[in-house]
Amino acid sequence: MISQHLSEEKLQMVAGSQQVADAATTQHIESCAFCQEQLKVYKLIVSAINDQPKAVFNFDLADAVLQQLQVTPAKKAFSLRPFIIAAFIAIPLYLFRKNFLVLTSGIPASFLLLSVVASIVIIVINIFKLYHTYQRQMEQLNISE
């Protein structure tokens, strides 16, 4: 059994930890009124510290972080994609222009016009839907101002 009073370190350790102290320490605490009171004080302090409200910032953290972020303008990378697509359409049209004219020669002009108008309408509807989806996504991200 420990004959001397427990050290401050030991008392803090016992008061602060959830684990049970070793047998000798426990035995001493049980028999020593002084150490019991010391431990009671430390337990009260630990409990009081734990009761303290969590620290909060007195400024808008998100705003402060956003201000520190460097805004780098998005680079407009030169893309070959539109030219490739255009080539894929233009080359076959050029190569098969005679056949194309033959293909369309038997079709009435009104039917061709109707096909072209229907195609344009479908493309316009798709563009509108795409734009609408884009707007909705921007609203969800809350960055469109």
Add this chain to the structure above:
Amino acid sequence: MDDMEFTEKLASNTTAFVLDQKESSVIVGAAIKKLPPILKTLITLYHTEDLSYAEIQQITNLPEGTIKSYLFRARKALKENLLQRYKKEEL
């Protein structure tokens, strides 16, 4: 009367040392505010934010031994502050 004598007195008369949890929380809260900034930070990180020594080490760049030593000093200072407060009230 030093702290040792005072605590011994408390031990002999436990009814004299009836600490209300709420009251002690206010006293300790005020005492924490008076601590040096580094001790206050460590007490907040360790006890209020429940961070481990390793996490506090990452935040503060202090060695683990220093953190433990500062925490010991901070808790001791809080204890002395609390006892002094009750000593004053008794006088």
